[in-house]
Amino acid sequence: MANSSARPPRSDRRRNHERLLAVATDLIACDGAGVSLEEIARRAGVGSATLHRHFPSRRALLEEVFHEGVERLCGRARELGRDDPGTGLATWLEELTLYTTNNRGLATSLMSGAGELPPEDTCHGMLLDAADDLVARAVEAGVARPGVSAADLIVLTNAISLATEGDPATAGRLLRLALEGVHP
Amino acid sequence: MANSSARPPRSDRRRNHERLLAVATDLIACDGAGVSLEEIARRAGVGSATLHRHFPSRRALLEEVFHEGVERLCGRARELGRDDPGTGLATWLEELTLYTTNNRGLATSLMSGAGELPPEDTCHGMLLDAADDLVARAVEAGVARPGVSAADLIVLTNAISLATEGDPATAGRLLRLALEGVHP
DNA sequence: ACAATAAATGGGGTGGTGCTCCGTTTGACC
DNA sequence: GGTCAAACGGAGCACCACCCCATTTATTGT
Structure with a gap:
């Protein structure tokens, strides 16, 4: 079912995904779900485009x-x-x-x-x-x-x-x- | 109790208030409470400052x-x-x-x-x-x-x-x- | 070791928002 | 009509989500 020809994600991708998730978890816990996505990206040290690439919504x-x-x-x-x-x-x-x-x-x-x-x-x-x-x-x-x-x-x-x-x-x-x- | 030295509101104020309320009622009914305040002001034909003056929040x-x-x-x-x-x-x-x-x-x-x-x-x-x-x-x-x-x-x-x-x-x-x- | 290549990135742009100054207009009252 | 406070509106600010595209980076084959 899953496309097995897909290559595993690059290491930087995995790293950024983790960072974003960690920062988002913290920020949401203390400021609620409406927290600014820009802010999450900023604190994770990645560009906002990267956040939107990892999480489309x-x-x-x-x-x-x-x-x-x-x-x-x-x-x-x-x-x-x-x-x-x-x-x-x-x-x-x-x-x-x-x-x-x-x-x-x-x-x-x-x-x-x-x-x-x-x-x-x-x-x-x-x-x-x-x-x-x-x-x-x-x-x-x-x-x-x-x-x-x-x-x-x-x-x-x-x-x-x-x-x-x-x-x-x-x-x-x-x-x-x-x-x-x-x-x- | 109420300050009786307050003058009655000017006619344009009353008119704008009504218009804003009417437009807001319509817009909220069809788009929900998150509707853009700018949009309400725009459709009511008043500046956004006026809306904020009438409704501080x-x-x-x-x-x-x-x-x-x-x-x-x-x-x-x-x-x-x-x-x-x-x-x-x-x-x-x-x-x-x-x-x-x-x-x-x-x-x-x-x-x-x-x-x-x-x-x-x-x-x-x-x-x-x-x-x-x-x-x-x-x-x-x-x-x-x-x-x-x-x-x-x-x-x-x-x-x-x-x-x-x-x-x-x-x-x-x-x-x-x-x-x-x-x-x- | 290194070149080739696709994957991934980030800065900057766009269009939108809520909100606030501040110079201008306008209604009310004499 | 003239005066004056009340009310206005546009421009400006800071912020936001989202997207484009030139640039960097990890991987893979030799």
């Missing part, structure tokens, strides 16, 4: 920045699904909310499901897959109503993080509210 | 654009609180969500509660007041758990609108999910 950059953390969250979902089908979903959603709330910009990155990148190694796709399984188990265990979909839950936690960005306490409270419901 | 502009609709929603809250304390809250939240989802940008405008403007004629403040009463009646009627606060509910609906912007169907579904809860 802000979205693409964010996807790579958060890839590792999202992968960890997916692993955690598998773990919880295996060990604790009962409260696993709730626990995972709480962890997800905490992560997206603390990583200003992930929520933004998750927003638009469809993009120009490959279908299912976007953060959104990865989390969706992980959640699907967890939700199925939860419904099976009778701790989640049959109607709920993983997609909706992802969007909901995403929404909460987006609106409470930087305030984990409120985010957690809203998530629990949504899980328990407003009606008694 | 984007936030201030959004507040005025949505003021009327928000006031209507507040009236509706009083109405529902009076007539139907039972399902009034749920109905109102649904209407609120529908409105904020259809008016791209209101959610953005509601986000930051505290600003540089007067405390309680911001959209956020107005809705908060209206919701407070409605929530109190709902708790009293036993249809809402005692823990829930109006502020949290506003943020929650706001979050949903923000994350589903432009998709009322999803927004409604998520709201109902949050009202009923994930657990059975």
